[in-house]
Amino acid sequence: MNAQTRPSTVFDVQRVRADFPLLARSVHGKPLIYFDNANTSQKPQTVIDAVDEHYRRHNANVSRAVHLLGEEATAAYENARDRLAGLVNAASRGEVVLTSGTTQSINLVAYSYALPRLRPGDAILTTVMEHHANIVPWQLVAARAGATVKAAPIDARGELIVEKYVEMLTPEVKLACVTHVSNVLGTVNPVRELARECRRRGIPLLVDGSQAVPHRPVDVQALGCDFYAFTGHKMLAPTGTGALWARREHLEAMPPFFGGGEMIREVKFSGTTFADPPHRFEAGTPNIAGFAGVGAAIDYYASLGFEAVHAWEQQLLAYATARLREVPGLRLFGEAKEKEPVISFLVEGAQATDLATLLDLEGVAVRSGHHCAHPLMQFYGVPATLRASLAFYNTLEEVDAFVTALLKVRRLLM
Template sequence: MNARPEAAAPALDVERIRRDFPLLSRTVHGKPLIYFDNANTGQKPASVIEAVDRHYREHNANVARAVHLLGEEATGAYEGARDAIARFINAPSRDEVILTSGTTQSINLVAYSYALPRLKPGDAIVTTVMEHHANIVPWQLVAERTGATVKAAPIDADGELILEAYLRLLTPEVKLACVAHVSNVLGTVNPVREIGRECRRRGIPLLVDGSQAAPHRPIDVQALGCDFYAITGHKMLAPTGTGALWARREHLMAMPPLFGGGEMIREVRFDGTVFADPPHRFEAGTPNIAGFAGVSAAIDYLQGIGFDRLKAYEQDLLAYATDALERVPGVRIFGRAKEKEPVISFLIEGVHANDMATLLDLQGVAVRSGHHCAHPLMQFFGVPATLRASLAFYNTKAEVDGFIEAIAKVRTLLL
């Protein structure tokens, strides 16, 4: 007997989903909000907001130090977020997950605790032209202090990483390779598995900036073959000031702490301090406990939808929005990668990006304008700034239509 084919996953009920996000129902300047700035920060479902509120109403205490019930509950919420993130990225161990304020702190932790003690004159770090400043500037800072150099792999006119050129840069003097999983400007999905495989062949550790990937696709750090992976909570429906760094245990055990203080020690004496084992070695001070309660709720929400359904919907919406935008007179779209997430950067001939964004806001449309913390990428395309419309699974084709109508109105005013 032939096996019955598996039923396709049900389509998203986007109108029901939208009711989970309180902010999506508001108006701005008397217009219904169209929020297309999701690559900057995602909106929060009620379950995340309620998790933060519940922490402060019912469980507010510090972590680790107290033996009273509130302290145990706060610690349980905080450590529960570590467990949730470890499952979310398929980390081999929860003890390899360091809770941070976001990707920027995570990358700086690797820069100063891993790279700085190891670099010397003549060494190199490899990154790419399309990176966010958070995956460029920390490497420049530690390179300046050690005599190392930072090399940037090129991209092509479609905004795709030239993989062969990246791999050619992986010479023996390279002590760390870095790459964004997904570009925050172009939406380009980079070939991280291939890069990870080639880095392992050469014995070069690989750091992946996963900020823009985590909201849109499942993450499996073991399958990717990287050594470090950083995520930011606020881009994946969680509160601001939350994030994580995953690192292989052998690296963490060899890394000194970056910050000193409470909860990162075993014993403090004036003749020497004994530090805690990872991950707590890297988590000095009082953390954003309520925020991490929200992280757990955000992960539950995303996994409740299912990334297969989420991705199918977002890819359809991206295609619809790209097609609609291409029909706008004078438009130039940046980033035509074969595989990309729902991010569209563009300009309209004769219109400054900031002017367009300001007037779109008056029409109720929130988009980003500027360099998007990616100056080298702007320099590559020869522009000072772009507009960026970044979509999420709670956006709709009707909103895309409203966005295009708003562009037409603004374009008439400006040209």
Template structure:
């Protein structure tokens, strides 16, 4: 394990990591579900509510100006973090789910015709399946899924073969939330561009673990979530190429997304504001701005390198647990491990691990088709972050062995 990165240096910044669960020190291995928040994020949210609560873009008084500056400052930070060409191409949303629905209803639905296809993969989260099914049902289009290998890797040649003229949009996960597979998004984007097919990337699980550069990736749309990036819940964003945003009608209507309104009609604001009706999650985005500052201080490259080492350590350690089946062996993986213990239900594993102070997720992980592919109803999932340690992995493995002996 590299000595260059010391997780203990950063753990002290996360208050919840100091607590105990059932009398045991907390081992938080549910980061793919939501990440913990550093004190800097908590303070940023608290500061807004204590010191300058006001609506944004609506007031000229000092509190309103301060709130607007902090809120729009978060957009600037996120734009730099994703290396978007212009901050005006970044629509602030409640998360990836809203971002994908925005593309589904505002971009895809007006363009879909009977017989058209939307291409996804077998490893997608429901948020990157269900919106496409809904607009496909309304338009007469259909949703197709490109297959994956037994190791959980996208079969790129099969994906390419499915990029027929019927496909009007492709949508893929940058990183699988279940098995951690890192998809070759830049190559997928190249294949799509060669055929004039726009590509949406679900970046929920990528942004906390690796540098994301939307210009280098070459996709058309990129959706992300803030609460997995150590920020508050109810935050996220959609980046889209300017020509798409200009051509897309608003998805929601209301205040602050207009130029003028009369009973004869409405003139909408320019992007991104025409997609941001109503009062936003101001405190949440101020907190997200603080989270981005924090991650950049830690260093995303350092995070990626350390998590790769920790994942390798954990994967090897799990081999010592008799009867444990690990799902997904992709060559490029983020720090996510889905597993089962022979003869033990995933929910029982997670419940008993909790009594040992270890927090993991159990269930279908909002990925029913992937569970069906592996032939199981559910798995347990351990997902790591840069504040996790080898000692926690050791405690996790000891707890797993205890669970196995109790239930097997």
């Protein structure tokens, strides 16, 4: 595929790139091509400014002081909750727990919702394509309760075998889990269909939305799930930020997971009464400056429009996939009909880590390894893959340069 066959677009990617300071740097004397967005996204200047502004002008703790700085910090923190509630179309802001990210969100559900309800012989259902964050917490609580963790299979294209997932929703399953978008394959799972089948059986469904929220509009009410976890740093926001959306009735029935300040009504040695959700799950001092950045990140997405972002990323994905097919001996992993811009692959005769190291010397940042998805690697019979994950600030020219670099380093390793 050459320049004449590139897709046309009205998305002004060069203007967008100017908003991201890090994209202008060079590495090893080469212009940076950042294709590791599934790992963490780069940050626009407005997010950087929001964090800087907090520390320069508003730095104070939240919900602890009546002075002006405390009120300003609290307002910024609670504004992030409002913005996140709007982002996923929560029914109310009280359904959004602010966390450090998806891992904390899932652990909160594991220990506060699942563990008190699990009994010997019960099961939790997940899938083969999950990130470790949607496997290991369930194994930990299942082991404590005498329960088990089951994994629904996928096919060779990297698509969930939906009928098998539904078959595995047996009476002993007390919680079902699924990733919205695979961090290795880019596969988009049919969450709405799975949620409908779970509801018919009275089984709550938790969705890992880490790789979905940065790329597509998410409406938790339309999806019909019970829990939705996602991470800030993959969607332009600072690290150490994220959220758990949960149905209000679940939050009200869940005991606290962490104990400490700001999650209580009253503490006595005879007993403690806890705050209402979501604050009962937010013990201690949070990443206040980070959540100021979350608000700015959501504003930035809104300025571009999620539909425009999604459309451009789909053009990038199609173009990059076609270009990679030109590389001799390249094997793609994950060819689902519906995907987000994540491409995993191997090149015959070359180790993934060797390719990634040599690509870095060419200025290309990609991820190599198991991507926190050991069961998925085992399914494909490989120890690791190379992963190129794209974002809306990437360009067709970067794709071409990436493929040129890949062909060069391939020759060096042959």
